[in-house]
Each structure stands twice: as structure tokens, then as C-alpha cells.
Amino acid sequence: MSRLIKSRYSIPDHAKQKVISIKHLDSVDPNFEQSREVTQAEYNKMLEIAHQEAETIRMQAIEEAERIRVQLSSEKQNWDIEKVNLIEEAKANGFQIGFEEGKHVGYNEASQYIQQARDTVNASKMDYGKYLQSAESTILELAIEVAEKIINDKIKEDEQNFLSVVQNALKEVRKQREIQLHVPPIYYELVLAEKEELLQLFPIKPSLFVFPDESLEENGCIIETANGRLDASIDTQLFMIKEKLLEVLESEEG
Template sequence: MASSSKVIRDTAAAGARGLRAFSMRDIEDERRRIIAAAEKDADEVRKLAREILDQAKTALARIRQQADGVMADSEKRGYEKGYAEGVAKGIEQGRREAYEAERRRVAEETAEVAKRLADIAAAIEAEHGMHTARAHIDMIEFALTLAQKIVKREVGIGHDVIKENLRKAIDLVAEKSEINVRLNPSELDIIEEYVPQLKNVFAKLKSIKLVPDMDVSPGGCIVQTKGGEVDARIETQLEEIERQLLEMSTRRNGHL
């Protein structure tokens, strides 16, 4: 039979009793809270952007209105200038010079407003992207920190974590008659006393060999059989939590 490896995934979904270390409920609640806060910040940024854009549009309209008035006034002044000089050519020249000067001034002011609008839009877009990305990073970091703290607390106050992990790992292996269990040496005595209960739960379980392994942290274990193994180490399950969070984050980003 080909060797295979399994990882204990969401133990809450699998019906864990007393093993709160890997429940996704608290993590999901916090994920929603962080994202809601980020969306609120983004709404405020968008509101500010709309206000700035409205102000800019109003200013631009005012500039154009003033330009129209100034150009009309300039045309009048050019006419008067040419008339006063008594030179017919001066009338047309005065008009052209006044109009061209005002056109350049309005073009410069319009270009400046347009540049400011572009800068504002770019800044708003960057700020929104930063808020969104930071929210997802914060969510993942918080969830992993929360899971690690819960694990340490649960492992420190009792032996339910290692017992529950071992029971679920055995439940996942196909061939249950003979198994090797790699676990932290500090929990060897605990599991030796727990073996009779395991044999009562799993009728096909005939032989359990406990193998002390310093590479396995307290609370976790690796169950090995001829057909493969189940990795129920704490670190592996935290990695699984991280994978699920990243998937949720990726799906959410795809709908933003």
C-alpha cells in the first residue's frame, strides 16, 4: 500500500471536545471586526476624496468663469487701446495680445488644478490600498497570535490537547491495528495511562508503540502506520490555520 500523509485540519468542524485551540470561530469574528474597521476607514477616505474633488471642480468652474470675464474685458481694453492710439491695426493687435495672455494664464491654472486632482486621486487610491492590505495582514497576524496563545494556555493547564489530538489522529488512519505514536517526552507518561481508553474506543487497535521525540512540541503528535501517517503536531495545525486565513483573504480580495 502506498504511503500517505494527512494533516488534522479544522478540529472544530470535526467535532472537537474541549480542544478549543484550533477553533476558527474566535479568529473569524476578529477577522470580520478588523475588515469592518478597514472598510469604515476606506469609506471615510472616499468621502474625503469626494469632498476634495467637488471643491476642485467648483474652483475650476470659477476660474473658467473668471477667465471668460477677463477675456471679454481684455478685448474691450484692447479695443479702447487701439482706438485711443488711432491705429486700426492696434485694435486687432490689442485684442490678440490680451486674449493670448489670458489664455495662457487660464491654461496654466487649469493645468495646475488638473495636476492637483491627479495627485489627490493617486494618494487616495494608495491610501485605500494600504488600508485594505494592512487590514488583511493584521487579521492574519492576529489570528495566528491568538491561536498560538490559546494553544500554549490549553497545553499548560491540562492534558486534553494531546489526548484529543491523538484520538483524532488515530481516527484518521485507515489501518489501526498497529501504530507508532511520536510525541514529546514530557507527555509520555500521560499517554501511557491513556492507552487503555484508546483501545476501548478503537476496537481494532491492538498495538501502540510510543516513541519520545523532542522535535514534537507538547500537545502534538505524529501517528504512523504501515499505510502512512497523520501529522497532528501543533505547528502543522497552526500552518493549516494560516493557509485557511490566506485563502479567505485571497477570496475576499477577489471581490473587492
């Protein structure tokens, strides 16, 4: 059965073959060749025009580049000059501003220093004043001690200085009629030898008696009259001076 179907639908081999024939072209179409030549000429012309335009563009580009270069060079020179001017102007302005600010700051600082110095001086004066007030009594005592030492040294150097002490003491009792003068033993002979001269201090010569007194210090001098006893010793006189000065200081502080 299959063979029958196959044979029925099979195509003979000669029916499958197709004959292809080749047609030979002995010549080319002249119109096509002419068209090809025209196209080449146009191409060459276009190429030449393109070269010319390219050259023109290149020259324009060169000229434009040169113009830009010259312009930039000129602008650079102008900028360099302007930059120098700006720098100098900035320096001048900055210097002036800095000078004014520095002067202002310096003036303020100087004023502050001056005020601080004034405050310091005033504070020092106040402290010094307080110190003097608190130390015046001490200073006074030291001054009295120094004075006493100086007087004693002077008396030791020259006995005539002790006579000055006696003379000043006798002047305090010039109105007395009878006077007892007590002096240290070391000055007894000196005073006794000068008795007549001492009497010249009185308007009316009193009865003057000179006694050596071993209880007295070297600069001691005691005078006794009907009105009482006068201690004319250097130590006593300095002590009285000190007491008076202390009273004055206390009254001033009060």
C-alpha cells in the first residue's frame, strides 16, 4: 500500500530539472559611462571647493587666534598695571587704616597704662599714709633714741656741750632766788669752774649751789628750787618731747 502511495505522488527526475541559460553582454551602456564621468568631475569640483573653504576657515582661525592673542596680551599688560595700582592702593589704604587703628589702639592702651599708673600711685600714697599713721609713734621713738645718742656722743666729744644743757636748764628758773644744781660727778668740777659765768644768766644773782649726784646718768641734770624740782636731763627732755609729739599725733588721728 505504501509503495502504491509513494509511486502515485512521486515526481519524475526529469521533471525536477530547470535549465538556466547565461546571457552575454558584449558592450556597456554609453549613457551609464557618461553618467559616471560627470559624477567624478562634480566630486573633484566639490573636493576643490572644500579644500578652498577649509583653507579659508584655517586662515580665518589663524587670524582670529592672533587677534585674540594680541587682545589677551594687551589685556594682560593692562591687568598687570591695574594689579600694581590696586596693590599700591591697597597697601596705602591698609597702611592708613592700620596706622589709624594702631594709633587708636595705642592711645587706648597708653591711657589704660597711665590710669593704672595713677591708680597705683594713689594706692601707694594711701598705703604709705596709712603706714605712716600706724608707724609714726615707732618712728618718733626711733627719732628720740637717735637724737639721744647723738647728743650723748656730742657731750662726750666736748664737755662744753654739757654746759649748754645746764645753761638752758637754768634759764627756766631765772626768777628763783635760791637754786640747787645737781650734776653727774664727772662734770662737777667743770660746772663748778663755770659757776660765775652761769650766774650771768640771771638778772639778779641768786644763791647757786652745785652738788655732784652719783644717781644721775652722764647727761643728767637736776635743778631744785623753792617751787619744786626740774629734771633737765637729756633723757628726760627727750622723753617729754616724745610725749608731746605723741599727743599731737593722737589728736590729729582723732
